[in-house]
Amino acid sequence: MPRVKIRKNDQIKFFCDLSCKAGLDWITLGKQAKVCSRTILDWRKAKCTISENAFRIFLKLGKDKIKVPEYKLLPDYWSTFKAGKKGGLVTAIKYGGPGTSEGRKKGGLISQEKRRLYPELYPNCNLPKIISKPKNNANLAEFIGIMLGDGGISSKTQASITLHKEDSKEYIPFVCDSIKNLFSINPTVYYSDHGSHKNVGLIIISSTSFVDFLLTKGLEKGNKVKQQVDIPDWIKLNRNFSKFCLRGLIDTDGCVYLHKHKSNGCDCLNIGLNFSNRSTPILKFVYKTLKKLDFHPKIFLNGVNLYRESEVCRYAKEIKFHNSYHKNRLNSFLKEKYH
Numbered sequence: 001m002p003r004v005k006i007r008k009n010d011q012i013k014f015f016c017d018l019s020c021k022a023g024l025d026w027i028t029l030g031k032q033a034k035v036c037s038r039t040i041l042d043w044r045k046a047k048c049t050i051s052e053n054a055f056r057i058f059l060k061l062g063k064d065k066i067k068v069p070e071y072k073l074l075p076d077y078w079s080t081f082k083a084g085k086k087g088g089l090v091t092a093i094k095y096g097g098p099g100t101s102e103g104r105k106k107g108g109l110i111s112q113e114k115r116r117l118y119p120e121l122y123p124n125c126n127l128p129k130i131i132s133k134p135k136n137n138a139n140l141a142e143f144i145g146i147m148l149g150d151g152g153i154s155s156k157t158q159a160s161i162t163l164h165k166e167d168s169k170e171y172i173p174f175v176c177d178s179i180k181n182l183f184s185i186n187p188t189v190y191y192s193d194h195g196s197h198k199n200v201g202l203i204i205i206s207s208t209s210f211v212d213f214l215l216t217k218g219l220e221k222g223n224k225v226k227q228q229v230d231i232p233d234w235i236k237l238n239r240n241f242s243k244f245c246l247r248g249l250i251d252t253d254g255c256v257y258l259h260k261h262k263s264n265g266c267d268c269l270n271i272g273l274n275f276s277n278r279s280t281p282i283l284k285f286v287y288k289t290l291k292k293l294d295f296h297p298k299i300f301l302n303g304v305n306l307y308r309e310s311e312v313c314r315y316a317k318e319i320k321f322h323n324s325y326h327k328n329r330l331n332s333f334l335k336e337k338y339h
Helices: 008-020 026-033 037-044 052-061 080-095 101-117 138-150 171-183 208-216 239-253 280-292 309-318 324-338
Strands: 003-006 071-074 151-153 158-164 188-191 200-206 254-263 266-276 298-300 303-306
Touching (some): 008 037, 008 052, 138 151, 138 158, 138 171, 138 239, 151 208, 158 171, 158 208, 171 200, 239 266, 254 324, 266 309, 303 309, 309 324
Antiparallel strands (some): 003 071, 151 158, 158 200, 266 303, 298 303
16 A cells, blocks of 8 residues: 655644644544554654555545645555565574575574474475495495594584595595495585695585494594594404404505615615504504504504505505505505616
8 A cells, every 4th residue: 555755743743733723633533544543643653654545534634724744655565675675684694695605504504403303394304315224344344444534424414535536536436336335325526626625535425324323333423633533342353344444544544655765875765654643542553453463563643654665565465455546656666666
């Protein structure tokens, strides 16, 4: 309905003239305009605009007795844009802007929380992915090693593994296939080209069931270094599982290196294997497992080393690398040293 806008003082005077000069009381004005007395009171105090229909009636009742004030006729829905803008700003402050990554993230988190709190309201939107839940075996132990090396659980619904997209370009498909074979779920792989993450290949597994399963197998959610995470007991107590878990750890956090140095004036080349990690329990596991497998490792603050070339070659033969980057480096160093 169109509205009549009058300057505040003029609107107050207009109703005062209707009462004093035209001799019309407020009850009569309300009945004639078919509005309640509360509305008449608000109009008298210029708290809001007057409906066009009521204004025409008031002019007719006060004809030749009162002065018609200057006014502006506002069309239907004149306040919609202004009200919508205010509502949009309030919504953006509360939930985040809909057109920004922050807004979408905030809205998504709120939506997820509501679905957790009120699952009965979302019968078709709250179904967790069905995954395979393997029994304890060597391949699962190796995957646990991968997760403890370059993986992490960031939330209730998501786990990820961060690898070098070039050095691990053949290893990334292997890890994805392992996830599919073990859990019957398809991971997503992202390759970054920006800033400090330009060499990153990120494997993401989004599944509440998957995260819950990993937690039951002894993994922890959050920062592995702060929590000083350890290898699950079901792996440590089994020699074969320990060997496979060791491979997963070294494939992700290990490195074959070539040390060039002089001894008695002669140039020497030494091939070694290094494992680096800032979790002391994991370092101790790697050290003890290598010892049990008849290697001669050395442990220090943030790493474990095999210094004997023969043992590095034996590791590659008996335990093996699934990350071909390490195997290729070893072969390259052997070729450089002996050819």
